[in-house]
Amino acid sequence: MNEPGGRAGYALRRVAQAVPVVFAIVVLNFGLLHLAPGDAVDVLAGEAGSATPEYMRQLRDRFGLEQPFAVRLALYVKNVLTFDLGFSFRHNMPVVQLILARTGPTLLLMGATLVVSVTAGIAFGLVAASRVHGWRDTLISILALVGYATPLFWVGLMLIVVFSLRLGWFPTSGMETIGAFHEGWRRVVDIAHHLVLPVATLSLFYVALYTRLMRAAMLEQVGMDYVTTARAKGLPEGRITLTHVLRNAVLPVVTMAGVQVGSLLGGTVVVESVYAWPGLGLLAFQALFARDLNLIMGILFLSTCLVIVVNLAVDLVYTLLDPRIHLA
Amino acid sequence: MTRFWRRFVRNRQAGLGAVILAMFVVLAVTAPLVFPGSAFRSVDRPFLPPLSERVLGTDQLGRDVAAGIAHGARTSLSIGVLATALALLLGTLVGGCAGYYGGWLDDALMRATEFVQTIPTFLFAIVLVAILTPSVKSIVIAIALVSWPPVARLVRGEFLSLRSREFVLACVCLGMEDRRIIVRHILPNCLSPIIVTGSLMVATAILIESALSFLGLGDPNTMSWGFMIGGGRTFLRQAWWLCAIPGVAILLTVLAINLLGDGLNDALNPRLVGAAGR
Numbered sequence: 001m002n003e004p005g006g007r008a009g010y011a012l013r014r015v016a017q018a019v020p021v022v023f024a025i026v027v028l029n030f031g032l033l034h035l036a037p038g039d040a041v042d043v044l045a046g047e048a049g050s051a052t053p054e055y056m057r058q059l060r061d062r063f064g065l066e067q068p069f070a071v072r073l074a075l076y077v078k079n080v081l082t083f084d085l086g087f088s089f090r091h092n093m094p095v096v097q098l099i100l101a102r103t104g105p106t107l108l109l110m111g112a113t114l115v116v117s118v119t120a121g122i123a124f125g126l127v128a129a130s131r132v133h134g135w136r137d138t139l140i141s142i143l144a145l146v147g148y149a150t151p152l153f154w155v156g157l158m159l160i161v162v163f164s165l166r167l168g169w170f171p172t173s174g175m176e177t178i179g180a181f182h183e184g185w186r187r188v189v190d191i192a193h194h195l196v197l198p199v200a201t202l203s204l205f206y207v208a209l210y211t212r213l214m215r216a217a218m219l220e221q222v223g224m225d226y227v228t229t230a231r232a233k234g235l236p237e238g239r240i241t242l243t244h245v246l247r248n249a250v251l252p253v254v255t256m257a258g259v260q261v262g263s264l265l266g267g268t269v270v271v272e273s274v275y276a277w278p279g280l281g282l283l284a285f286q287a288l289f290a291r292d293l294n295l296i297m298g299i300l301f302l303s304t305c306l307v308i309v310v311n312l313a314v315d316l317v318y319t320l321l322d323p324r325i326h327l328a
Numbered sequence: 329m330t331r332f333w334r335r336f337v338r339n340r341q342a343g344l345g346a347v348i349l350a351m352f353v354v355l356a357v358t359a360p361l362v363f364p365g366s367a368f369r370s371v372d373r374p375f376l377p378p379l380s381e382r383v384l385g386t387d388q389l390g391r392d393v394a395a396g397i398a399h400g401a402r403t404s405l406s407i408g409v410l411a412t413a414l415a416l417l418l419g420t421l422v423g424g425c426a427g428y429y430g431g432w433l434d435d436a437l438m439r440a441t442e443f444v445q446t447i448p449t450f451l452f453a454i455v456l457v458a459i460l461t462p463s464v465k466s467i468v469i470a471i472a473l474v475s476w477p478p479v480a481r482l483v484r485g486e487f488l489s490l491r492s493r494e495f496v497l498a499c500v501c502l503g504m505e506d507r508r509i510i511v512r513h514i515l516p517n518c519l520s521p522i523i524v525t526g527s528l529m530v531a532t533a534i535l536i537e538s539a540l541s542f543l544g545l546g547d548p549n550t551m552s553w554g555f556m557i558g559g560g561r562t563f564l565r566q567a568w569w570l571c572a573i574p575g576v577a578i579l580l581t582v583l584a585i586n587l588l589g590d591g592l593n594d595a596l597n598p599r600l601v602g603a604a605g606r
Binding site: 005021024025028032033034044145146148149150151152153154157158160161165262263265266267269273274284288289291293296297299300303304305308311 | 358443445446447448449450451452453454455458459460510531535538539542543544545555557561564565568571572575578579583586587
């Protein structure tokens with residue numbers, strides 16, 4: 001089952017499965033618009049505050065608000081599926097263009113967080129499990145409990161107080177030094193410098209989560225027969241842990257990391273609005289303030305699509321990590 | 329001996345959680361007596377530091393921070409409990425029907441559950457509150473609507489395994505109504521994992537509520553911890569404690585509920601590790 005054709009076929013099947021899900025999101029968005037007081041156009045244009053009567057009439061036409069329900073739904077689906085998510089008056093830009101421009105920074109933030117939290121979680125879990133109930137294990141478990149219970153936005157503000165305002169080590173907000181116009185490597189370093197605090201903030205919860213998971217997985221694997229076999233044939237303990245146990249224990253962490261992508265996206269809303277990181281989350285926050293519902297719905301739609309894509313990618317990575325998994 | 333020791337330590341953790349939570353519950357219940365009137369009222373000069381004339385100081389508009397913490401405890405705890413209750417009801421209904429009846433109904437309901445789980449939770453909650461206009465009611469509904477899927481999956485699993493047991497088959501043979509079998513006979517048997525999941529969900533609900541009100545989506549007429557942090561944010565440089573104090577309150581409450589939930593988990597179902605995929 002591991003020949004390339006099998007994997008491509010599997011990917012295709014999964015994409016086909018995703019189609020009804022995307023369709024369902026469009027219908028859900030349509031339903032949400034109808035939940036709001038007033039008709040869809042009042043919501044889309046009126047709440048943004050600055051729509052002209054001509055635009056309202058144009059919108060009513062485009063959504064076919066005088067048409068029967070089924071026609072309206074069909075029109076809406078057609079608009080969304082042709083990536084026509086409407087126009088944001090606040091930003092004076094089509095919603096799709098606005099969202100695409102902000103996707104890069106969010107992906108950067110999410111990617112860095114994913115790498116940091118999975119690596120740190122695996123490392124801490126490994127250390128904690130290597131001597132159960134030792135002082136390191138106790139310390140790590142307590143930190144994980146606290147990390148689990150801390151609101152992200154609050155951690156962000158407190159890190160700003162300590163590391164930006166008091167110590168002055170990191171900038172308080174933004175993605176680049178404004179007006180510096182760095183290029184090449186200097187720009188990369190500048191962005192990395194701005195990235196440290198947001199990633200630390202967003203990682204905290206997930207480090208706690210993956211540490212707990214990794215510790216449990218390690219303890220579960222240690223009791224397995226193959227470990228006894230490895231020990232019986234005289235392998236050193238370090239090698240057993242690193243090459244045999246670790247590989248198996250990492251699997252649940254990878255699964256969880258995939259499952260958590262949606263929640264990670266939610267976390268970026270809070271973290272980006274704390275650090276003014278110019279991504280989708282900050283856009284959503286600004287849209288909230290401007291009551292620009294159309295823009296928020298667009299963000300919801302495209303982020304859900306993003307989650308579907310990432311889930312698919314994680315499943316594919318999973319088949320690479322664990323050859324026993326059949327591409328069913 | 330080690331097992332006993334571990335249990336003892338665990339129980340001590342749950343006990344600590346219970347004590348902290350009890351303190352916040354007392355604070356919430358007595359808030360209108362100790363701090364009568366609205367928590368939005370300004371009572372003193374602005375920016376008084378903590379441990380001065382006012383125990384926790386005053387904020388940028390001269391509002392008493394201690395009063396805000398007490399009234400905020402009411403908001404957080406009640407929204408946490410109400411949203412969880414609604415989510416448990418919804419999740420049990422969906423999961424119970426799916427697990428009991430099986431077939432196409434199970435398929436359809438589980439597809440719907442997976443679908444909701446695909447949508448980024450917090451963004452979905454934001455959209456729901458923004459559309460329903462911010463109020464305690466809409467926040468409770470939004471949190472419940474985004475957090476029922478794990479409950480549905482859990483309940484479905486329990487129902488599936490109980491559905492074919494002898495006592496259920498006996499009920500069917502006696503000609504009992506489906507509703508009676510579900511409510512009186514199957515549900516009581518899967519109550520303990522539901523209780524454990526529910527207790528941990530209260531903590532998550534409080535975190536979501538605080539993030540919503542931090543972003544300005546809280547009920548404008550109700551004091552909440554997230555709102556206090558959001559308001560103090562602009563004054564981080566002069567008065568960092570305006571953000572720090574409500575954050576510690578959230579942290580302690582959520583930590584206490586998690587400790588208690590873990591303790592309940594150990595006590596009620598020793599075999600179930602890490603309920604609800606948290």
